[in-house]
Amino acid sequence: xxxxxIAPSILSADFGDMRGEVKRLERYGADRIHIDVMDGHFVPxxxxxxxxxxxxxxxxxxxxxxHLMIERPDLYVKRFADAGSDTLIVHYEAKHSVSRTLxxxxxxxxxxxxxxxxxxxxxxxxxxxxxADMLLVMGVHPGFGGQKFMPSALDxxxxxxxxxxxxxxxxxxxxxxxxxxxxxxxxxxDELIAGSAIFDSGDMRxxxxxxxxxxxxxxx
Ligand code: DX5
Ligand code: ZN
Numbered sequence: 001x002x003x004x005x006i007a008p009s010i011l012s013a014d015f016g017d018m019r020g021e022v023k024r025l026e027r028y029g030a031d032r033i034h035i036d037v038m039d040g041h042f043v044p045x046x047x048x049x050x051x052x053x054x055x056x057x058x059x060x061x062x063x064x065x066x067h068l069m070i071e072r073p074d075l076y077v078k079r080f081a082d083a084g085s086d087t088l089i090v091h092y093e094a095k096h097s098v099s100r101t102l103x104x105x106x107x108x109x110x111x112x113x114x115x116x117x118x119x120x121x122x123x124x125x126x127x128x129x130x131x132a133d134m135l136l137v138m139g140v141h142p143g144f145g146g147q148k149f150m151p152s153a154l155d156x157x158x159x160x161x162x163x164x165x166x167x168x169x170x171x172x173x174x175x176x177x178x179x180x181x182x183x184x185x186x187x188x189x190d191e192l193i194a195g196s197a198i199f200d201s202g203d204m205r206x207x208x209x210x211x212x213x214x215x216x217x218x219x220x
Pocket of ligand 1: 008009011012034036067140141142143144145146147173174175176193194195196197
C-alpha cells in the first residue's frame with residue numbers, strides 16, 4: 001500500500017519563529033519539512049540560505065527537504081547538505097548539468113530530487129532520472145506561496161507514474177489544498193507539499209490533521 005506524506009512548506013511560516021514553527025509542525029504530525037530556497041535570479045524572490053537550515057536543524061527530528069530554486073544549484077548542494085538537509089531538490093531548468101548535480105547529491109549521501117516547472121514537459125525530466133530518488137512536479141510557477149493550482153500538473157503526475165523510474169517518490173508543490181491534494185493523490189503522488197493551506201488556515205493543527213486524513217483515506 002502506498003504511504004502518502006504531508007510536507008508543510010515553511011515559506012508561509014513565521015520567519016521570526018522558525019524553530020517554534022518546525023516544532024509545532026512535528027507535534028501536529030507533519031512527515032517532513034519542505035524548505036524553499038530562492039536566489040532572486042532563478043525566481044523573482046529571495047528567502048533563506050544554509051544558515052537558516054543549520055539553525056533550525058536541532059529543533060526537530062523530521063527530515064528536511066530543501067527545494068533549491070536557484071540558478072546554480074551545483075555550486076551549493078554541499079553547503080545545503082552540510083547544513084542538515086536530508087533531501088536536495090534541484091530544478092531541471094536551472095543552469096547546470098542535471099545528471100551531474102543529482103549524482104553529486106547522491107555522493108553526499110543525500111536523497112536527490114528533480115523539480116519541473118509548469119512549462120517543462122515531463123518527458124524532459126524523465127530522461128534525467130537515472131540518479132534521482134524523487135520527482136517534484138510544480139503545480140504553480142515557483143517563487144511565491146498562495147498561487148492557484150495548475151491542473152496540467154495532474155497529467156504530468158500520471159505520466160511520471162506510468163513511465164518514470166520505479167521507486168521514485170513523486171511530490172506535488174504549489175497550490176495544494178484538500179481539494180487539489182485529493183486530485184494529486186488520485187493521479188499518483190506520494191507526497192503533498194502545502195504552504196498557505198496550512199499556515200494561513202488559522203488552525204495549523206486541524207489543517208495538518210485534515211491532510212493526514214486525506215492521505216490515509218484516499219482510494220489508493
Ligand atoms: C513555490 C514553492 C512552494 C510554496 C507552496 O515556489 O516552491 O513550496 O511554498 O506554497 P502554496 O502551498 O501556498 O502554494
Ligand atoms: Zn517548494
